Amino acid sequence: MTSRTTERAVARALQRTITVRRLALEFPPDLDPVVVEGCPEESYMHVGLSLLLPHLEPYLIRSMRSAREHVHDRQLLADLEAFSAQEGQHFRQHVRFNEALRLGAFVGLAQLEAEIEADYQRSKSLRFNLAYAEGFEAFTTALSRFSFESKLLDRLHPAVRHLFLWHLVEELEHRTVAFDVYEHVCGGYFYRLGVGLFAQWHINRFVLRVIDAMLGTDREAFRRKYGGRIAAWVRTRTLQRQKVTMFFPKVLATYLPWYTPHKIAMPAAAQALADHYAALSSRVA
DSSP, rough: OOOOHHHHHHHHSSOOOOOOOOOOOOOOOOOSOOBBBTOOOHHHHHHHHHHHHHHHHHHHHHHHHHGGGGGOOHHHHHHHHHHHHHHHHHHHHHHHHHHHHOTTSSHHHHHHHHHHHHHHHHHOEEEEEEHHHHHHHHHHHHHHHHHHHHHHGGGGHHHHHHHHHHHHHHHHHHHTHHHHEEEEEOOOOOHHHHHHHHHHHHHHHHHHHHHHHHHHTTTHHHHHHHHHHHHHHHHHHHHHIIIIIIIIIHHHHSSSOOOOOGGGGHHHHHHHHHHHHHHHHHHOO
16 A cells, blocks of 8 residues: 555545535525625626536536446445535535526526536546546635635625535535545546646636626626726725635645645634534434
8 A cells, every 4th residue: 555545545534424415595586696795796706606516516426426336445435425415415506596596688608508518418538537527626625715714705695605605615525535536546647637727727717608698798787887897806806816815826736746635624614514504404304
């Protein structure tokens, strides 16, 4: 057993159980897509991510489950199943949230969703799929840590805040699984890096296209309500600064040859929320 394999085994033994939580989240009908009051740019970022997930997460589940016959570690198999179950709960709740949003007036969103779904349905190798999954999970691990440190989600509409808090807590909870499955089944730093970079570009490209489509649907009405570019810069300057100083360094660290999510601790605030949502889940019939 290599030192890295031993390190992963010890870290898994110390890691808390991955808990599948089934929540009864409630979303107001006909929910305004401006889920961060007064800031459509930040709001549409969250909407874009939510529109992505019902297409991305089933792909992640298919990718993980296609690797099962190649996984010979009993604990890793259990982690893989728990990962898939958590992701299944995530995309179902995001479907409900997306359906509650007033998105009918925005041009081009259905086409963007059709394109991303087609991307995820195309046949690819198991190695590519697992490396893509790890690229996404490395990104969301960084995003989750950034969200807790920056208090990014505090600005969200309360109903939406619970959706994203619960989701990001579980991204942290299962942060090691895609990495371990890729290393166990395929391995290879440079391949993981290359496909992971593509995955992060692919995901962010979709979100940015959603933002552009939503901002561009009725530019004149938008300008009358929210102002022009200077007003947009003022609204988003704090978030942009936080991205540069707090988020990007976390993402860049995942590109290093010695990166492993096993060395990332679960923040105390995230663990407290994990326990809170687990208690709520136990009350759901």
